[in-house]
Structure formats: C-alpha cells, structure tokens
Amino acid sequence: NYWEIGEYITVIDPKTANLELLEALDGGAEALELVFTKAPSAEELSILLQGVQLEYISLHIVENYAKKNPLHVLKALRAFAVETGLDPSKVRGSIEGTEARFLAEIIPWASHELPAFKTCLVNGRSLYTGANNAHELAALLQLGNQIIAQLGEAGIAPAEVSPALQFSVAIGKSFFVEIAKLRALRLLWQNVLKAYGVQTSALEIAAHFAPASQDEHPNTNLIRAATQAMSAVIGGANQLYVLPSNASLHQSPTPFTRRIARNVQHLLRL
Numbered sequence: 001n002y003w004e005i006g007e008y009i010t011v012i013d014p015k016t017a018n019l020e021l022l023e024a025l026d027g028g029a030e031a032l033e034l035v036f037t038k039a040p041s042a043e044e045l046s047i048l049l050q051g052v053q054l055e056y057i058s059l060h061i062v063e064n065y066a067k068k069n070p071l072h073v074l075k076a077l078r079a080f081a082v083e084t085g086l087d088p089s090k091v092r093g094s095i096e097g098t099e100a101r102f103l104a105e106i107i108p109w110a111s112h113e114l115p116a117f118k119t120c121l122v123n124g125r126s127l128y129t130g131a132n133n134a135h136e137l138a139a140l141l142q143l144g145n146q147i148i149a150q151l152g153e154a155g156i157a158p159a160e161v162s163p164a165l166q167f168s169v170a171i172g173k174s175f176f177v178e179i180a181k182l183r184a185l186r187l188l189w190q191n192v193l194k195a196y197g198v199q200t201s202a203l204e205i206a207a208h209f210a211p212a213s214q215d216e217h218p219n220t221n222l223i224r225a226a227t228q229a230m231s232a233v234i235g236g237a238n239q240l241y242v243l244p245s246n247a248s249l250h251q252s253p254t255p256f257t258r259r260i261a262r263n264v265q266h267l268l269r270l
Contacts, residue, residue, distance in 0.1 A: 001233055004031035004058060005265045006206070006241035007258065011036050014047040022051055023255070027262050031093075031206075031239040033060040039069060042076045046083075054086055058239070059093035060206065070095050070102050070119070071109065078113055094118035094166045094206070103147070104154035107164050118166035118204060120147060128170035128210040133181050140167065140185060145192055158196035167203065170210035173224065175231045182207070182235030207237035214248035218257070221245040225264045233268055240265060 007029040011017040021032060040048065061073055074095060081088045091114055095106075103120055110119045124140040144165065148158050167185065171178050182205060190200040209228055214221045222245040232240050242264050244257035253261075 001236055003233055003237050003265075004239045005029050005262060006031040006033060006060075006239045007262060008033050008035065008241060008253075011040070011048060014040070014044045018048050018050055021048065024258065024262070025052065025057065027259055028266055029057075029262060031058045031060060031241075033062060033241060035062045035064050036073075038065050039063070039067070040073065040076065042079060045073075045076045046080055049080060054081060054084075055090045057092075059091075060239070061093065061095040063096065068102075071106050074106065074110060074114060074117070074119070088113060089115050092116045094121050094204075096121045096123060096168075100147070100150040100154055103151055103161075103164075104156055107151070107156055107160060110164065111160065118164055120151075120161060120164040121166050121168055122147060123168045125168055125170045125208055125210070128172060128212065130172050130174075130210065130212055133172075133174070133177050136170075137181055137184060137188070140169070141188055141192060144189065148192075148196060158193070158198050162193055162198050162201055165203070166206060168206045168208065169237075170213075171207050171228050171232045172210050172213045173228060175227050178228070178231040179235040182232065182237060186236065204238045205236065206239040206241070207232035207235070208241045209243040211243070211248065214243060214245075216248055218245040218249065221248060222260060225261070226267075229264050229268060 005028055007024040009017055009021050009032055011034055024032060078088045081091050106119045110117050122144045127136050127139045148161050151161050152158060186203050189203050193200055225242050229240060229242055242261040244253035244261050246257050
C-alpha cells in the first residue's frame, strides 16, 4: 500500500514552525498536520509556508482555538498558492470543521476553488477507548452519517458531500483488530453511501496513534510503534501519523523523537 508519511507541527510562532516544517520535509514527511493555536493571518501563513512546494505534499489543518473560521484559513491558503504560481487545484489536504454551519458554505466553495482539499473531516480520534473496536467503528459511521444528514437539510446533496469527506481514526495496540477496523470502515462506509444513492468513491483515511496506546516508557513506545504503524499501513491508511515516543510524558517532541517517528515509516516502505 502507498501512504503519506505524516508529522505534527504545532504553530505558535510561524517562523519557528517553518523551521520545524522544513526539517520534517527534509526528513521525508509528506503529510503535515498543522495545529494552529490562533487564527493565522495571510502574512503569517506566508511565513509558515515559505520554501514549501505544496504540489508535492498535503496539508492537514487543525484550528485549536475559539471562534474558528475554516473558510478564512482556506481562502488564505488559496491566495498563497496563487501568489507562488501554483494551480490551487493541486493543493491537497484537509481541514477540521465539522459544524454544519461551516460546511454548508465551505464545501460548495472548495469544490471550485480547492477541489483536491478535503473540507469535511469525520474526526473519530476521540472515540477510541481500546475496549470495544466494534462500538468505535459504529460511532464513526454514525458520526459520518449524521454529517451527511445535517448537510442534506442545509441543501448540500450527499453526492457533493462524499468527495469532501475524510475519516480520522485512532490506532491502538491490537495488531489484527486495527487492520480489520480500517478495512471494515471502508466497506461499511460504502454501504452508507449506497443507502443515499451515491456511487461509491475512494475513502481517504488518516491514521493516528491513540495517545491511550502509549505508556510512560519512551523506549517501549518506540518499539511498539513498528507494529502499530504496520497495522495502519496494512489496513489501508492514506496518511499515517506516528506519535513521537516521548509524547506520553507530555513533553515537546525533540528532533530525535520526530526523526525516529518518521523513520519507522521509511523502514516499512523498504
């Protein structure tokens, strides 16, 4: 399977985050999850993405602040692409903004202005408990179905919502169960779409290590990362984010832990 190697970048200062971002790209990262702690201005976004060739990677935006405005961020991203001479249709990624009031405006806009960008993220990372994967899967499907139903009431047809969807899933320690969970998600989601009369399309899944699957021993987490990552890859994830081994200690990742997290995925590609 082909998947994109993901890495987390927390954006507090755009200049500092830009250095981390370029280091990640030099190390082979291909899917960057940008966690913004405040709404970025167009100038700050330009500083953050300086030196980045957007046509070769994907950007996945998380707004971790009050008064979110996903459309504001997307318009700034499109403006940056145009300013740097890039066709906006080649900008790939996703943004977390699952409130219907945002999506009813964003999905039609993005289908014309950023058609390769997933604007409807079904975030199931908080649904992970490690106790019952069947319940987690059911909750994921219910959440996705609820989004389609709400947008239908807002006048957005399911066939228009489907290409904008991406699922975000937490990966635990049960090797075969996690493989089955991702594969089952694809099959069951196709059945949901068929119920809406939508021709099935490829579902994009971003896999993230569940924080609850890590313990207080970084070396143990480092070793365990290989089997967790392999289960996500065999399960068919489109993007994979390996937690740095010291994340469970609530420490900021170091250049070493970030590099090892990337290299786990490089080894799986050999």
